[in-house]
Amino acid sequence: MQNTLDEQFTAVKAAAECLGDRVRLTPVIHSLGLDAALGCAVWLKCEHEQHTGAFKFRGAMHALLQLSEAERAAGVYTVSSGNHGAALAAAGQQLGIDVRVGVASNASAVKRANMERYQAELITIEPGMAAREAFVASQQDSGRTFIPPYNHDWIVAGQGTAALELVQAQPQLDVLVAPLGGGGLLSGTSIVARQHGMKVFGVEPELAADGFASLDAGAIQPAMPPTSICDGLLTSLGSVTFRLLQQHLEAILLVSDDEAATAQQLCYEHTDQWIEPSSAVVLAALKRYPEHFQGQRVGVIISGGNALKS
Numbered sequence: 001m002q003n004t005l006d007e008q009f010t011a012v013k014a015a016a017e018c019l020g021d022r023v024r025l026t027p028v029i030h031s032l033g034l035d036a037a038l039g040c041a042v043w044l045k046c047e048h049e050q051h052t053g054a055f056k057f058r059g060a061m062h063a064l065l066q067l068s069e070a071e072r073a074a075g076v077y078t079v080s081s082g083n084h085g086a087a088l089a090a091a092g093q094q095l096g097i098d099v100r101v102g103v104a105s106n107a108s109a110v111k112r113a114n115m116e117r118y119q120a121e122l123i124t125i126e127p128g129m130a131a132r133e134a135f136v137a138s139q140q141d142s143g144r145t146f147i148p149p150y151n152h153d154w155i156v157a158g159q160g161t162a163a164l165e166l167v168q169a170q171p172q173l174d175v176l177v178a179p180l181g182g183g184g185l186l187s188g189t190s191i192v193a194r195q196h197g198m199k200v201f202g203v204e205p206e207l208a209a210d211g212f213a214s215l216d217a218g219a220i221q222p223a224m225p226p227t228s229i230c231d232g233l234l235t236s237l238g239s240v241t242f243r244l245l246q247q248h249l250e251a252i253l254l255v256s257d258d259e260a261a262t263a264q265q266l267c268y269e270h271t272d273q274w275i276e277p278s279s280a281v282v283l284a285a286l287k288r289y290p291e292h293f294q295g296q297r298v299g300v301i302i303s304g305g306n307a308l309k310s
Contacts, residue, residue: 001153001187001240008244009195011153012160012188015062019161022065022094023058024050026162028169028299033270038286040293043173044267045166048275048305052114054232055162055185055303056087056149062158063147064091072097075144079103079125079132081231082111083304084149089118100144102135104128108231110306129223129236150184151238160188166299167196175199175293177282178301180211180252181233183241189301190248198299201292202245202252203285205230205260211237212252215245229257232278232304253292259284267302268309276307 001008026046035041047055064076075098078088085101092099099120103112104127115122125131136146148155162185163176176193178186180202193200204211207228213221214237223236237245255263257277264280266287267273282300286293 001156001244005191005194008191011157012164012191015157016161016164018065019058019062019158022061023161025165026050028166029271029273031270034267037266037270038283038293039290040286040295041297042286043166043170043299044271044273045162045299045301046273047162048273048279048302052083052086052090052118053304053306054083054087055159055301056083057090058161059155059158059184060084060087060147061091063152063154064088064095064097066154067097067145071145075100076147077101077139077142077144078147078149079135080149081234082107082114083232083306085120086111086114086118088147089115089120093118100139102132104131106226108306110308114306127226148238149235150182151240153240155184156187156240156244158188159185160191162301163189163192166301167192170299171196172297173198173299174296175201176299176301177201177203177285179233179278179281179303180204181278182235183211183237183245185301185303186249187241187244190244194248199250200248201250201285203281204252204254205233205281206254206256208233209254211245212254214242215249215252230260230278230281232276233281253285253289255281255284255288259288263287273302273305274307274309275302275305279303279305
């Protein structure tokens with residue numbers, strides 16, 4: 001990703017043009033009941049209605065579209081807790097590209113089934129970043145191209161198209177908020193927010209607060225043990241995303257797993273939208289930190305909905 005904000009935003013716009021109608025133009029919804037519950041005016045960018053049920057399809061498809069014919073023929077591989085793997089598998093199926101995914105043994109059954117639906121070759125690995133890194137290393141001589149879940153310019157630009165659509169639909173927003181796992185979505189969102197003169201916040205679970213620790217320390221910190229219910233956020237930052245978040249982010253806000261679960265139910269109660277806990281952290285943050293959001297017009301990225309209803 002280029003150094004200046006204008007160059008970074010140009011990359012996001014180019015990704016939107018490249019993707020065209022290969023991605024779904026997901027709805028932006030507004031609920032007066034949810035506004036009252038959260039103390040601010042909130043617009044939800046419903047990426048849980050994206051292909052494969054999460055924003056990840058944007059970055060995955062954008063990355064695959066950049067490959068040469070020879071690279072497409074050789075296939076690709078990745079590691080994923082589920083949403084990126086499913087997105088890559090679905091995009092690969094559309095483009096005729098074989099996809100191999102290293103997936104943790106404790107991955108959500110919903111998300112594993114989603115990957116299998118799009119005919120990904122699944123290889124089970126142990127949970128945690130060490131096993132992810134070992135799997136990536138083991139595949140380097142396979143002839144396949146590695147498509148990372150978040151730490152690549154192509155991925156960041158693709159994910160940023162969700163925020164671009166949001167501000168085009170609702171240009172009078174004051175602030176954008178997105179969840180933080182590896183940082184691909186939040187990095188792309190932060191580029192769009194800053195280009196439009198908006199503040200931008202990231203949200204992490206307290207049990208997976210490595211991003212908060214990384215920005216505080218000025219260096220990437222390792223992922224915490226995978227104990228949070230927010231399974232899509234259990235990964236550390238990458239070099240690309242870390243630099244972009246340092247450059248653009250207002251702050252990272254932390255919420256508890258209980259707060260995320262409560263926000264998940266609150267969203268369903270007021271909007272009839274069932275989202276996963278990793279998505280609900282953004283709404284939990286609006287509730288917990290009124291000093292940042294009260295009286296503001298807030299756009300949030302609802303990142304995914306691949307979870308069983310409780």
